[in-house]
Amino acid sequence: MVLKRTNVYADDEDLALIKEAAARIGVSEAELIREGIHRIALARRVWDKPFVEDGETFDLGGPVTREAVRDAVSDGFSEREARNRGHAA
Template sequence: MAWTMRFPADEEAALDAQAEVEGRSKHEITRDAVRAYLIRHRRWDEPLLTDEETFDLGGPIGKDDIRDAMNRPA
């Protein structure tokens, strides 16, 4: 599908410069940006894990909690 995208002059110039640096077209860069956006905001119909495949750490967790959980014997 083809459509038109409009940018303010400064963003257009930045996109032109980035395309030049990467040796890619503006079209390729904007297509990749839209794909990344859609992937980031995708909603799944079903959970990736069941409750049986997870465990509760008892509240908010931090980096140390994650490290401890990853180093627990199975």
Template sequence: MAWTMRLPDDEERALNAQAEAEGRAKHEITRDAVRAYLLRHRRWDTALLTDDETFDLGGPISKADIHDAMNKPA
């Protein structure tokens, strides 16, 4: 799909400079930015794990709890 994007002058200059520095087209950079945005804000319709596939540590989880859980024999 083709569409037009309007940017303030300073952002347009920055995008032009970035594209030139990377040797890429502006549309490549903006396409990558849109993809990254969509992935960051992706929402799943179903849980990735079921309750049976997880475990409860009984409260807030600390870094030490995660370390212990990751190093616990299966």
């Protein structure tokens, strides 16, 4: 990946949060800023064609229960928390 330098203006409070998070998880502040830029760029991306067409469905292998959804969300949350603390889940 080729990096290009740019200037960004940010609030002091946001910069303090970035500094704190970077120290907590052991990465550079620049790395967190690059990750934030990447995430917002992907979140705002517009695709030429829809991901799912009208009437298209996905086979999830049978009925999805409330418990299965709860477990998946709980597992995902736990993995994210571990990543945020700088530990692989």
